[in-house]
Structures are given as C-alpha cells and as structure tokens.
Amino acid sequence: MSGEALLEVLPLLGQAEARLIDIYRLISQGQHREALLKASVLVEDHPNFHLAHLVHGDLLSLQARPVRQLGDVPDTKAQAAAEQLAALRDESARRLRALIERPPQGSIPTQFLALSSQSRHAIAVDASRSRLYLFENLTPTRSGANGFAAPRLRLLGDFYISVGLQGIEKAVEGDKRTPLGVYYITSNLNPDNLPDLYGVGALPINYPNPLDVQRGKTGSGIWLHGTPREQFVRAPLASDGCVVLSNPDLERLLATVQIRTTPVVIAPSLEWVMPESLDAERRPFEAALEAWRSAKSRGELDDLKGFYSSRFQNQGRDLAQWWPRVEGELRSAGAARDLQLKEVSMLRWRDSQDTMVVTFGEVAQGQTRGVTKRQYWARERDQWKIFFEGNT
Secondary structure (H helix, E strand, C coil), X not given: CCHHHHHHHHHHECHHHHHHHHHHHHHHCCCHHHHHHHHHHHHHHCCCCHHHHXXXXXXXXXXXXXXXXXXXXXXXXXHHHHHHHHHHHHHHHHHHHHHHCCCCCCCEECCEEECCCCCCEEEEEEHHHCEEEEEEECCCCCCCCCXXXXXXXXXXXXXXXXXXXXXXXXXXXXXXXXXXXXXXXXXXXXXXXXXXXXXXXXXXXXCCCXXXXXXXXXXXXXXXXXXXXXXXXXXXXXXXXXXXXXXXXXXXXXXXXXXXXXXXXXXXXXXXXXXXXXXXXXXXXXXXXXXXXXXXXXXXXXXXXXXECCCCCECCECHHHHHHHHHHHHHHCCCCCCEEEEEEEEEEEECCCEEEEEEEEEEECCCCCCEEEEEEEEEECCEEEEEEEEEC
8 A cells, every 4th residue: 555545544543543554654664763653652652552562562672683573572382472462463464454455435335225314324344354434324315206315425434343252143142253234223331330341331233133033043232342441452353242442443433323323234244336336236125115115005905915024023923913013004094195215224134145124214195204114124036025024
C-alpha cells in the first residue's frame, strides 16, 4: 500500500491501531529512530496494549542487533509465554492483512440487499480478518412504490476484534464459538452493572435468531463488548463466543449505533461488491414479497397460506397455531384494503440454505401508522417461503 493510500485509511481505524500502523509504516521505510519514538509514546499512553509493547521491544533490540521477525526474542520453553507470543504475531498479521486488503471504495458486503433509513447504521464482522466494519446508512427515506431501496452505505470505521476461543459457527451452549448470521442489537448494557471483564459496556445481539432456532442451536448472551482494564485487546480467538473490541473502539460504537434497528452481520469472511450489482439478486425476492403483500391486501387466505413454510415456527407455535392470528389481522381490517410495505430492509444469509431476513412497516391504505414486522424467508424448491413472522 502506498504512503498516500495508507494516510487515507488511517482515519478509519481505531486511534491506537492507527498509531501502531503508522509505526509499521516507518519501520518499512527504514525510519527506525522515529518509529521507536512513536512506539515509546504509544506504550506510555496504552500500557496494556501488548502488541505495541512487542513492537517497541523489537525496535529497542534493533539498536543492538538485526531483528528477524515480530517478537524476535529467544525461544522459550514456557508454554504460556510461547502461546502468548504466537497470539500476538497472529494479531499483528490480521491487522496488517485488513490494512492491505481494503474493501473497494463505495463497496458493501453482499448481505445488505436493502436497508431502511430507520437503520441509521449497520455493522459487518469478518471473522477471517478479525475485523468489524461500521457503516452509516445513507439510503433515502423512501425509494419505489412499496419502500424498496437500494443500499447506500458509507464506511465510518473498522476495528480489530476477537471472536470465540474455538472459532466461529456456534451450535450449542458453552462451545466457545461465535455465531454466524444476521442479527440485531437488542439493548445497551450499563457498564456500572457489569463485571470488569466486559470493559466499558456491552451491546447484546438476538442470538439465537429464528434461523438458529430452526436449526436447533442453543446458547445465549452473545454480546459486542469491551475488555478488562489490564488488557487493551484480546487475542484473535479468545472469547466465550462474543465479539470483543478494545474499550476505545467499543466507546465509538456505543456513541453511534441504536438498539433494535442496527443489523449485525457476522460472516466467516465478507464479500464486497458495488451496491448496483445486487439489484439482480434483490428483484426476484422483491417479486415474492410483493406477491405476499398483494395476497394479504386482497384477503385471499388460501393464496396467502401458500407463502408460508410447513416448517413455520414462532415461539413454539407451528403454522396451524399461528394461522388464527393472521386470520384475526385480516378480520380486524374489515374490507380488504391495500397494504403498503414501507422502510423495507432485506438482509440475505447464504450457507447450506438461502435465507432472507426482512423488516418492514405494514401500513393499511388510509392510515398513517402501522406495525413493524420481521419475517424470515427461505428458498424451498426454488420458491421463497416464510418460516418465521413476528412484530419487532
């Protein structure tokens, strides 16, 4: 990465990380004395930043002998020390990879097919890079007859993170893995009520979501949270399943995002594309959602029921138990009236199954207010079917 390109990226990083990356830049340019001066100040400002101490130690060693690699210290037989050194080298490599392999300007992760202006921000986590990306949503308030809107996201910053000690793809309680999928922030926990382990605060997400429940996944208490006082960050694989940031970076999130409306995508790795390239993926599902809206507007129960999966579940209720509620909604509306879907968000999750998480305002014609709904759709035999529906 050129010096000019690096200077453009640094403002997007956490403040301490930007300073560390600048030290790496000076080292690569052979400016070891200036790098040492900056490293000395960095470790003084952040005495718990272990990777910064390692770099500072290498720069001190460089005054007397060549340094062959990061953490160029004599081999140790102490397992704990060797593991800590390996984790710090891994952390450094992941930070540098995220710096070099930047998302193209204006690109977004493929999961964000559409995002309502009600979601003022969005988060995406790339586990392979130990990275969390924070976006500002610039999508217009409304676009299209029923509120469909192509996403317009601006990258506000990206931050180093830790995930589960055993990696990703959480399946059961206590497996020390971080879940994968589309989630939403559900609350903002007061740090005064939390142990020091969680640092300056925590943002819980809605794991297990309805797709996780369908798959029989268990566990709870998955949060975005900070670090204890003695640690600036944690190793890339170190949590019980949560996504862990440095306290300064978490403070940035706490001051920015909103509960209930902020989506959090956690992926093994992120694929970045230009927003317009997602139009072709979004339109077939838009057609299915529009057909569902039309059937409900007409009050045609038989046609409407065809959109629901036989696997439908909502808090233990199957479709037969849920359907009276749908019929009740139609009866309470009286004569069939046109429904409008406003502020539609569509987030796609693809693994062994193709799933769409859709949030929208359902407003009857002639009314100014309605209910906000969230549906989970899955492709079954090349047709989109609803397997969860509820109010948010």
